[in-house]
Amino acid sequence: GTFALYSLICRHAKVSLLPNRQVADESLSTYKLENPPEKDSSRVKMYLEKHKALHTALLILVLLGTCMVIGDGLLTPAISVFTAVSGLELSMSSNHHQ
Helix, strand or coil, X not given: CHHHHHHHHHHHCXXXXXXXXXXXXXXXHHHCCCCCCCCCCCHHHHHXXXXXXXXXXXXXXXXXXXXXXXXXXXXXXXXXXXXXXXXXXXXXXXXXXX
């Protein structure tokens, strides 16, 4: 989700640090804008395009968000299994456990 939003932002504003604009992509129908942007761009878009430090901050924010989602997907099941096994060990008597 975070990379999809980043891709959408990069498609409408030139803020990408990753090489994503290729000649072959321009011919695809999904990359063509239905309504071309007007001459009056939004202030946020112009501000993002002007400041190079925001390009880096945006990419770091996207990567951090993606790492959090992946970490949550890996750690949550592992902690659940570990907690279940610990609960079983406590409920068993010492003779059965050994």
